[in-house]
Amino acid sequence: QQQVKQSPQSLIVQKGGISIINCAYENTAFDYFPWYQQFPGKGPALLIAIRPDVSEKKEGRFTISFNKSAKQFSLHIMDSQPGDSATYFCAASISGSWGKLQFGAGTQVVVTP
Amino acid sequence: DGGITQSPKYLFRKEGQNVTLSCEQNLNHDAMYWYRQDPGQGLRLIYYSQIVNDFQKGDIAEGYSVSREKKESFPLTVTSAQKNPTAFYLCASSSRDRHGEQFFGPGTRLTVL
Numbered sequence: 001q002q003q004v005k006q007s008p009q010s011l012i013v014q015k016g017g018i019s020i021i022n023c024a025y026e027n028t029a030f031d032y033f034p035w036y037q038q039f040p041g042k043g044p045a046l047l048i049a050i051r052p053d054v055s056e057k058k059e060g061r062f063t064i065s066f067n068k069s070a071k072q073f074s075l076h077i078m079d080s081q082p083g084d085s086a087t088y089f090c091a092a093s094i095s096g097s098w099g100k101l102q103f104g105a106g107t108q109v110v111v112t113p
Numbered sequence: 114d115g116g117i118t119q120s121p122k123y124l125f126r127k128e129g130q131n132v133t134l135s136c137e138q139n140l141n142h143d144a145m146y147w148y149r150q151d152p153g154q155g156l157r158l159i160y161y162s163q164i165v166n167d168f169q170k171g172d173i174a175e176g177y178s179v180s181r182e183k184k185e186s187f188p189l190t191v192t193s194a195q196k197n198p199t200a201f202y203l204c205a206s207s208s209r210d211r212h213g214e215q216f217f218g219p220g221t222r223l224t225v226l
Binding site: 002006009032034036041042043044046049089095100101103104105106 | 155156161171203205213218219220
């Protein structure tokens, strides 16, 4: 069973809009939550990551919001651009597990001009 | 230019044949990983290795084998026992102290004819 549930499966947003992707987990031992961006035919690339001791982390137009009590975290892409069109994966891992990442199923984001 | 290389980019195999996918990294990373990616299912861990001459099964190891004779190399063999081998295969690596931050190769797309 998937340990990290991701939604929506796909979304379409206009240029300049906000893209929001949500993830939920059950295992409270998870303590590292990265987001990966993948373009068609390429390998994923680490975009941004958060640990549960903070509730929000921002890097440029990308923000992670983390709700420890609800066991949920989300990615917000502000001022979405056509170049942001890609598949986004959330993931979770446990420190000391040598990076065994549990991935969500992915969200395909399409930004229209 | 540091990174991870995978070869070949595309691979075709007849049913009943074993095939080996190559993964090489020059990032001096200790840990290496193999994932399988299917549409709508995210990335699933096949095998991972923390150090040379040692490796562990991931979530879907059946029908696959690996070796880690050199730090830089982590080849994956897809055996004839793998019932549904057609997929996109991704290799990744990470450093010892930042194992959650995985760097991915460009992937190999395997098709069984």
